[in-house]
Amino acid sequence: MELRVLAATLGVWVCCAGTLQAQSVEEFYSKQTVTIIAAFNAGGGNDIYCRLLAHHLGKYIPGKPTVVVQNMPGAASIRAANYIWQVAPRDGSVIANIQRTVPLHAALGKDFAFDIRRFTWVGSSSSFTDDAYVLFVRTDADLKTLDDLRKPRGKPLIISGTAPGSTSADVPQLLREILGLNFKVIHGYADSPAEIIALERKEVDGRIATLSSVRAATPAWLKPDSNIRPMLQYARETRLPELASIPTARELARNDEERQLLEISELSYKFGRPFIAPPDLPRERAKALQDAFLAAHKDPDFLAEAEKLQLDISPAGGDEIFTYIKRFDGAPPELLAKIKKILEMQR
Numbered sequence: 337m338e339l340r341v342l343a344a345t346l347g348v349w350v351c352c353a354g355t356l357q358a359q360s361v362e363e364f365y366s367k368q369t370v371t372i373i374a375a376f377n378a379g380g381g382n383d384i385y386c387r388l389l390a391h392h393l394g395k396y397i398p399g400k401p402t403v404v405v406q407n408m409p410g411a412a413s414i415r416a417a418n419y420i421w422q423v424a425p426r427d428g429s430v431i432a433n434i435q436r437t438v439p440l441h442a443a444l445g446k447d448f449a450f451d452i453r454r455f456t457w458v459g460s461s462s463s464f465t466d467d468a469y470v471l472f473v474r475t476d477a478d479l480k481t482l483d484d485l486r487k488p489r490g491k492p493l494i495i496s497g498t499a500p501g502s503t504s505a506d507v508p509q510l511l512r513e514i515l516g517l518n519f520k521v522i523h524g525y526a527d528s529p530a531e532i533i534a535l536e537r538k539e540v541d542g543r544i545a546t547l548s549s550v551r552a553a554t555p556a557w558l559k560p561d562s563n564i565r566p567m568l569q570y571a572r573e574t575r576l577p578e579l580a581s582i583p584t585a586r587e588l589a590r591n592d593e594e595r596q597l598l599e600i601s602e603l604s605y606k607f608g609r610p611f612i613a614p615p616d617l618p619r620e621r622a623k624a625l626q627d628a629f630l631a632a633h634k635d636p637d638f639l640a641e642a643e644k645l646q647l648d649i650s651p652a653g654g655d656e657i658f659t660y661i662k663r664f665d666g667a668p669p670e671l672l673a674k675i676k677k678i679l680e681m682q683r
Contacts, residue, residue, distance in 0.1 A: 362398035364621065365428075366401070371403075372389060372405045372433065373416050373424075375435065376528070377407060380529060382433050382609060384645060384647065386405050386433050391403075393628055396631040411499065412501030422449065424614050425614070426617055427617070428613065433610065434610060436609070439661045439664070443664035455612040456613035457612060460651065461647075466648045467608055470566045471542055474535065490518050497521045497524075500682045507544045509679060510679070511585060514594050514598060514601075532554055567582065570602070597671055597674060601675055
């Protein structure tokens, strides 16, 4: 009797397994809701990208599933990355947008619960072709020029930051220690909207933000009569035409080592809005997500909406992102060690 029950049970399992294997990508997604985890609070630049993608992604995934956004801020996006690694179903129904700094910290030996190389890299909305990290400073700040920021024992420029490991905290730390810019970073701001308010209320003198985020959230900062102005570009090999009078960080490098440190630190910023999915996805579903991601970024309605929001849309595929991640392998270990030490100073 027990053998017959066991045989029947095994038969059901085999049947179910066969059904799962036979299920097409279209059949799977036609019954699913796809969730985009935004590792940030609502209202910031990354959240805007997530919601724009959610409007258009579903039509390019076979089966045309509904796509929703769920905010999961915390620990400079590590909370969301851990969720994708440990909790999210590995079936292609969940993806996440994370901090672009995560691959850099992984390359520096940060003890993450996840293996950065094993994520399914879906793509990035921006390859930073038309974007930059920009130091925005109040015009009424005491320090007016980059030379002022380099004066020995001078007064520091007060910069806002969220948490160590985030872009707003890490970039000023790197610029301070590599280029000698006198920044004092105030950590603890909840998110990008909180940093915007802090700067506009004169709680701080400046902040680091992507140009695309400023175009979308605070375009008045880019007007000639604004009381907030750009002073420096980071993660750029050359100046953006839009900021032709604003120098890049690399231009301020005083020697080859400083230039190399900047180049290595900027690798993560070549993919400005990265999206990941759990590892070990069924191959066909992973490819469907990657293809749909790139197709959505070519959609005329997507591009029209992005233009209204003043977003940088220069997409990169998952394979291209992974190529940049592997470039950390060729970085001189002694320079990686210096960058690690610099970033650990803020903790």
